[in-house]
Amino acid sequence: MRRIHDFHGGIHPAEHKSDSMAQPIQPAGVPDVLVLPTGQHIGNSALPTVAPGQRVLGGEEIAEADGALSVPCHAPTSGTVLAVEDRPVPHPSGLSALCIVLQPDGRDEWAEPRPFANPMNADPLLLTQHIQQAGIAGMGGAGFPTAVKLSPRPGKPIQTLIINGTECEPYITADDSLMRERAAAVISGSLILAHVLGNPTVLLGIEDNKPEAIAALKDAATGSGVEIVVFPTKYPSGGEKQLIEILLGAQVPSGALPADIGVVCQNVGTAAAVHHAVVNGRPLVSRITTVTGEAVSRPGNYEVLLGTPIRHLLALAGYDASVNQRLVMGGPMMGFTVSDPDCPIIKTSNCLLLPTEAELPTPPPPQACIRCGLCAEACPASLLPQQLFWYSRGRDHERLEAHNLFDCIECGACAYVCPSHIPLVQYYRASKAEIIAQRQDAERAEHARQRFEARQERIERQAREKAERREARKRAAEAKATAATGDDKDSDPIQAAIERAQARKAALADAGSKD
Amino acid sequence: MLAWLEQFPLLAAGLAMLGLGGVFGALLGFAAVRFRSEGNPIADQINALLPQTQCGQCGYPGCRPYAEAIVNGEAINKCPPGGEAGIQALADLLDVEPIPLDDEHGEExxxxxxxxxREDECIGCTKCIQACPVDAILGAAKQMHTVIASECTGCDLCVEPCPVDCIDMLPVETTLRSWHWPLPPADRSPADIIASDCDVNQAVATSHSQDRDQAA
Structure with a gap:
């Protein structure tokens, strides 16, 4: 039995998970229109490779990866491309971004699947490429391209692969239902990931509030070498650094990556997607999304095609708009409000929360900080939220960085426990963004300075060269003149011309006098 | 020698001072030659804080000349692109009081x-190319010109020389990448003091109930 460790802080909010676990995963079907953003992951947006009017098959690539930190997009079903244009995307800003709009034809014709033959003996690099080409990005919420995490880093071997089945945020049960019903795919995907990483120890971490999933996983993992590690429920155990501390007792140093201490974390959804891509040859075109909250009459988990508008899911789940104030994408702790129900479900959309006002009330006006220190007790990153709050209000960026603002995982535990209802995470998010923007401005200014100085230097050089050329010409002319006067005075062309003209005048005068 | 010096303590003190002066003078002279700093380090530090738009709104032909002018006593409030934040940074560096931006040189x-x-209207005169301080305009004589947007500092210097007025200064649009969470608005940020008198408590209580009413 593996020893379980604990991390600092954490909270125990009401779980509300049973509401959406009453039924098994249901297919959400094919909507009238699919809106596929080209940027469903962290990194460069994919580049569309289709034109409006073009017919595509299911699983066909419709946008290609732009560099290593990017993944392609695929058509979730067969149909016609209606447009490649800006549409609202699920993002806290409510902005629009480039999307490929697809009208399904209902025939669901698929391109030939391309499974990876004999993956457990294959070259890890080829497998990584295959995983990238299948469009897989972290399905736990952040959407980091999976292939990047799998790429070997010289001198840093991976000793442990952690499969994250924690799903610690209230309401969300997408991973839970996946592990219950498709445990074999999760284990198979985990083994493929382990092979790519050079066969490290594989630990699958799961909270003890999911007994059915634990049983199913233990069953599927028998004899596979994947160890299922069960630990007590606490929010935010599912944070990458928190999970590593729970399972290994080791902390990821500030500013470092898990890979620096020989660990890679992948979500269970990602593992299942890898299984489908490698074994079945199907790219990532659907995911499991929890639709829950008291404003829907049929909460549950739906297998949703990527690009399905939220509106379609709301209709399926029996949504009552009259009791709902806001559409939340993600959970109650880390989710964000989506303003437009036409926004699509994307690779990272694990939950759609439709709460009533009583369920998730509008936060009351913030009061003064009373220095109670509850936030510091709750912080899973062992930060000092109070200090960060003061510095954030004062825009004291130096002190914010000195107090490790960038180790904040924005879990919301501090704001949850705050008796004064101060929206602490909002301050940290804004301050992080301001600091990053300032760094970018400084980089840009440095770049402009270099260009300006290069230009100044060029202008000076050109002026100098011009002056030198003029000088050289002047000197050459003088040399020629002195050479001419030195050689022979008669050979001076001006003098010769004057003499010729005088001779001609004299000849004319002679001719005139003879007449 | 020592005995002789003991007889004239005043002379001894004088000699000792002279000797020390000579030793330290030599040391300082050596350091001045050995550790001579190239350029003007303070101007470099000031230049690093300036926004490098090279716009010339300060009245100097670029950020570096203004940095050198500040070293020589010029005011620190003549840089509109740097704005109040830039003045604050300069004031911190030079340990002087920040002063408000000088309106004469433009607004932040x-x-x-x-x-x-507007490329259809461009006649290819190359005047904007010559005006651009960071070489962000591409083109040749009698050929259409275009701006390399990622290199443009938004200094406005190309607008004036254009004979056909075909250059617009467009605001940079917010994209998903450049967007970020704003700080909570001031009216939503908590009060600095804890209210202890009855009136304020009542005011808070009523505003609470109003909020609830609106929400419901």
Missing amino acids: AVAKTVAYI
């Missing part, structure tokens, strides 16, 4: 802008 821009050439 609300949004960043980037030059855009």
